[in-house]
Amino acid sequence: MEPVKINDLACNDLPWKIAYDPERCTLCGSCIAACTFDAIGPRMERRRMIYSDSETPDPKTLFSARPVIDQQNVLKNYCRGCGVCERVCPNSAISALRNPDSRFQVVHQCATGTAPKRGGRNNLEVQSRTLDTLRVGRISQMTDPSLDAQRHTFDCLAPLGRILPAKSLPLQLNAEGQLTQGGSTPPVRWIYPVIIGDMSIGALSWRMWEAIAMAVAYLNEECGLPVRMCSGEGGMPVRLLKSRHLKYMILQIASGHFGWNRIIQAMPHMVEDPAGVLIKIGQGAKPGDGGLLMAAKVAEHIQAIRGVPKTDLLSPPNHQGLYSIEESVQKMFLSFNAAFKFRVPVAIKVAASATSVSVFNNLVRDPYNIVGGFFLDGIDGGTGAAHDISLDHTGHPSVSKLRDCYLAAVAQGRQGQIPLWAAGGLGKTGNLAADAFKMICLGANGVFSGKLILQMAGCLGNDLGRCNACNTGLCPAGITTQEPVLARRLDPERVAENIVNYFLGMDMDLRKLMAPIGNSALPVGRSDCLVSTDKAVADRLQVQHVC
Amino acid sequence: MCRIGALKSRHYLHPSKALLLMQSQQKGHDNSGFAMVMQDLGGRFADYKKLPTLSLACTDKGLEITRELLRATGFRRVQEWQPEVNPIPGLDIQALANYAFQTFDYPESYRHATDREKEDLLTDTRLALRAALEPGEEGFVYSFWPDVITLKEIGDPRAIGTYFNLWQEDEEFTAKLITAQCRQNTNYEIVRYAAHPFFMQGYTALANGENTFYQKNKEFQSNLHRGYIGFESDSQCFLYTLHYLHRELGWPLSTYKHVITPLPFEDAVKRPDHEQLLVMRQSLAHLEINGPNTIIGVLPDNTLFTCCDAKKLRPVVVGRDADTVAISSEVCGINEVLPERDWEADIYPNEREIVIINDTLEVQRWNQ
Numbered sequence: 001m002e003p004v005k006i007n008d009l010a011c012n013d014l015p016w017k018i019a020y021d022p023e024r025c026t027l028c029g030s031c032i033a034a035c036t037f038d039a040i041g042p043r044m045e046r047r048r049m050i051y052s053d054s055e056t057p058d059p060k061t062l063f064s065a066r067p068v069i070d071q072q073n074v075l076k077n078y079c080r081g082c083g084v085c086e087r088v089c090p091n092s093a094i095s096a097l098r099n100p101d102s103r104f105q106v107v108h109q110c111a112t113g114t115a116p117k118r119g120g121r122n123n124l125e126v127q128s129r130t131l132d133t134l135r136v137g138r139i140s141q142m143t144d145p146s147l148d149a150q151r152h153t154f155d156c157l158a159p160l161g162r163i164l165p166a167k168s169l170p171l172q173l174n175a176e177g178q179l180t181q182g183g184s185t186p187p188v189r190w191i192y193p194v195i196i197g198d199m200s201i202g203a204l205s206w207r208m209w210e211a212i213a214m215a216v217a218y219l220n221e222e223c224g225l226p227v228r229m230c231s232g233e234g235g236m237p238v239r240l241l242k243s244r245h246l247k248y249m250i251l252q253i254a255s256g257h258f259g260w261n262r263i264i265q266a267m268p269h270m271v272e273d274p275a276g277v278l279i280k281i282g283q284g285a286k287p288g289d290g291g292l293l294m295a296a297k298v299a300e301h302i303q304a305i306r307g308v309p310k311t312d313l314l315s316p317p318n319h320q321g322l323y324s325i326e327e328s329v330q331k332m333f334l335s336f337n338a339a340f341k342f343r344v345p346v347a348i349k350v351a352a353s354a355t356s357v358s359v360f361n362n363l364v365r366d367p368y369n370i371v372g373g374f375f376l377d378g379i380d381g382g383t384g385a386a387h388d389i390s391l392d393h394t395g396h397p398s399v400s401k402l403r404d405c406y407l408a409a410v411a412q413g414r415q416g417q418i419p420l421w422a423a424g425g426l427g428k429t430g431n432l433a434a435d436a437f438k439m440i441c442l443g444a445n446g447v448f449s450g451k452l453i454l455q456m457a458g459c460l461g462n463d464l465g466r467c468n469a470c471n472t473g474l475c476p477a478g479i480t481t482q483e484p485v486l487a488r489r490l491d492p493e494r495v496a497e498n499i500v501n502y503f504l505g506m507d508m509d510l511r512k513l514m515a516p517i518g519n520s521a522l523p524v525g526r527s528d529c530l531v532s533t534d535k536a537v538a539d540r541l542q543v544q545h546v547c
Numbered sequence: 548m549c550r551i552g553a554l555k556s557r558h559y560l561h562p563s564k565a566l567l568l569m570q571s572q573q574k575g576h577d578n579s580g581f582a583m584v585m586q587d588l589g590g591r592f593a594d595y596k597k598l599p600t601l602s603l604a605c606t607d608k609g610l611e612i613t614r615e616l617l618r619a620t621g622f623r624r625v626q627e628w629q630p631e632v633n634p635i636p637g638l639d640i641q642a643l644a645n646y647a648f649q650t651f652d653y654p655e656s657y658r659h660a661t662d663r664e665k666e667d668l669l670t671d672t673r674l675a676l677r678a679a680l681e682p683g684e685e686g687f688v689y690s691f692w693p694d695v696i697t698l699k700e701i702g703d704p705r706a707i708g709t710y711f712n713l714w715q716e717d718e719e720f721t722a723k724l725i726t727a728q729c730r731q732n733t734n735y736e737i738v739r740y741a742a743h744p745f746f747m748q749g750y751t752a753l754a755n756g757e758n759t760f761y762q763k764n765k766e767f768q769s770n771l772h773r774g775y776i777g778f779e780s781d782s783q784c785f786l787y788t789l790h791y792l793h794r795e796l797g798w799p800l801s802t803y804k805h806v807i808t809p810l811p812f813e814d815a816v817k818r819p820d821h822e823q824l825l826v827m828r829q830s831l832a833h834l835e836i837n838g839p840n841t842i843i844g845v846l847p848d849n850t851l852f853t854c855c856d857a858k859k860l861r862p863v864v865v866g867r868d869a870d871t872v873a874i875s876s877e878v879c880g881i882n883e884v885l886p887e888r889d890w891e892a893d894i895y896p897n898e899r900e901i902v903i904i905n906d907t908l909e910v911q912r913w914n915q
Binding site for chain 2: 140153416519527528
């Protein structure tokens with residue numbers, strides 16, 4: 001009899017358990033080869049069979065050794081539930097089952113002295129979403145006609161850049177009584193109201209990043225949708241910096257300043273201005289925490305782009321130069337505006353927080369008119385890597401905060417002066433158009449989305465704890481890995497095609513929501529066309545409660 | 548549904564013409580009210596073109612409150628006219644006790660004041676009067692401006708005409724420019740202030756339609772000017788935008804269309820003035836309108852214009868003879884007042900057009 005070693009790790013301590021049917025298994029080895037986490041492996045099992053070969057019972061025992069596939073009971077190689085084994089098994093002999101009795105959080109910390117980390121998502125609040133309690137409820141009927149989503153023209157663009165109040169515009173009447181423009185105004189780009197969110201070339205595999213860039217170029221040049229993509233912190237290939245496609249890119253700078261050495265060196269050779277610069281102050285998935293790229297993912301090309309050795313790359317939680325918000329406006333915004341000679345809008349991305357309105361108020365009142373966008377990221381946003389505790393226990397939803405910021409602007413008569421862009425789990429249910437539209441009605445000019453793009457590429461993770469291994473560099477879909485073998489699982493052209501198709505569908509969906517409310521331009525701030533079946537939500541967001 | 552109309556003539560016109568213009572369109576409105584603004588006045592007001600006339604409907608107590616407030620402000624009454632009314636039993640009208648049109652001289656302290664200062668005084672006084680009359684609904688003050696009279700009432704336009712003797716043409720109550728609308732039953736509360744035409748500081752606007760960007764317009768306009776109040780009707784937004792662009796920003800009328808119904812981006816970028824169009828659009832994005840609309844407007848110099856939404860979802864027609872131009876939601880109205888005109892010369896403005904009638908009755912069509 002085996003002694004009970006209660007302190008050894010057992011598979012029922014882990015979040016996922018492998019279900020394996022040896023009767024169906026042909027031992028082809030596909031699952032083991034495909035599992036990037038080494039969570040399963042071959043093992044010999046001793047089998048005992050009792051049989052009788054005479055006419056009267058004469059039990060005999062036969063022992064045999066059988067090869068089987070088995071789960072590894074090792075913390076380093078625990079099963080993430082990605083389900084790749086099931087996908088590749090030709091006989092449906094293996095799958096991963098969620099273990100509701102997992103003790104993983106405790107045993108991991110007890111064994112290693114560190115809390116678990118993961119990439120991906122917030123897994124605690126997955127039950128209900130505020131946006132799902134909202135409906136587009138003001139439908140044009142007899143007083144005003146609905147439009148026709150197929151036939152009518154729609155202006156589905158959103159601004160990125162500082163917008164001056166009309167009284168500050170440099171417009172004068174000339175002698176003929178015509179209005180002429182006498183001076184310059186801050187740069188404003190009118191772009192598609194969905195930006196592909198900031199996922200760095202370190203967080204993503206180069207093939208994934210390239211797929212997004214290809215999709216963006218195709219959407220712009222073949223489909224007429226001016227979609228922009230944000231680089232994330234970590235720069236981008238010099239070839240791209242010097243190409244005309246730079247105009248589709250928003251360059252991000254975060255507290256680590258990764259990649260900016262190359263960007264600055266490339267500036268004299270740029271043939272196009274970038275679409276914008278986004279200063280990342282915070283991230284919705286892990287507010288108050290800096291960026292984190294595990295050494296496992298710092299491949300050679302990442303080292304080259306960022307100018308760093310192979311090591312864990314941690315961006316500080318704060319910008320070193322940021323002593324106060326006033327200083328931030330003057331130093332950071334001014335210097336980035338000046339860097340591109342005031343031709344490129346400079347925006348800020350912050351994590352939604354109880355203090356978001358204060359931050360927004362400070363920026364919207366800045367006397368220099370140089371903050372060109374307020375990107376508000378919510379708790380449901382994704383991350384390449386974070387401590388579990390940050391993902392699970394910090395953060396603030398973005399819906400009510402976006403609304404608060406918009407209403408703060410309304411109260412001051414400053415709506416639209418700093419375009420509001422919102423994110424944080426948008427498109428989580430698969431329909432980004434609906435979420436984007438509702439956020440726009442609540443006051444956003446546009447939205448940005450990252451995680452959903454990964455879903456389009458084939459990400460196997462979800463918000464119920466499946467996979468979430470973006471931090472390991474072992475992404476089974478080849479999306480968030482720098483391992484060449486894994487990255488090659490991803491077909492960049494297929495991914496680009498998926499993204500393009502999704503955007504085209506989303507664009508039609510947006511029209512299908514604008515048409516019934518009779519609007520041919522984006523209904524920014526039109527909360528009157530939303531209704532909520534939830535009284536608390538309706539009251540909080542100041543929309544009509546219906547029942 | 549509203550029906551709107553406007554008459555501009557070389558000669559003084561009696562309001563019966565406006566009633567005539569509107570009456571044949573009654574299937575298009577619901578006979579729930581009548582409102583009109585008369586500008587460039589003749590008859591008994593012809594000699595007071597520089598002095599402000601107050602248009603007021605109120606209770607006896609309201610009349611008292613008004614007298615006190617204006618006296619305290621220093622205004623001196625130089626003329627008063629209360630229309631003779633026909634309170635025939637059975638008339639469909641919710642009449643108030645008093646309808647007063649009083650002309651005042653400015654306070655002594657304003658003898659050397661600039662026009663702008665006088666205009667601000669008139670607006671502030673009107674706003675103060677409105678606030679003073681609001682408790683207990685003691686009265687409604689529609690306009691307080693030189694050479695302008697406003698009349699609004701709830702009821703059947705024909706009955707309202709009978710009540711105020713408006714069917715009876717005379718030479719004492721006339722104007723060269725009359726804008727009118729026949730409806731009180733708005734989408735919101737039935738309030739006298741909700742009836743267009745709306746008037747503010749020389750600008751008049753009335754609309755046939757639905758402004759689905761009402762909330763955006765309203766939230767934005769509320770912070771732009773102390774006089775942008777009320778919002779009892781979504782059509783008030785059209786007046787405030789016109790006033791803001793033309794008077795507050797000093798922009799020409801041609802920009803009005805660019806702000807309320809901007810060109811699609813793909814068309815705007817092809818224009819030589821696209822940068823200017825873009826900065827106007829982005830700074831005043833919250834003044835854009837959406838939904839089906841036709842607007843008739845008047846500028847302080849009595850220029851009359853009309854334009855419609857970007858998809859021409861509500862039509863309007865402009866007809867004229869040698870002396871009079873008529874604008875109307877339906878051509879049948881014009882047929883009533885200008886039966887002898889050349890019908891082939893009627894203008895049905897398109898969705899990217901403003902039709903302007905200046906003081907010499909020259910009709911211009913501006914393409915956006």
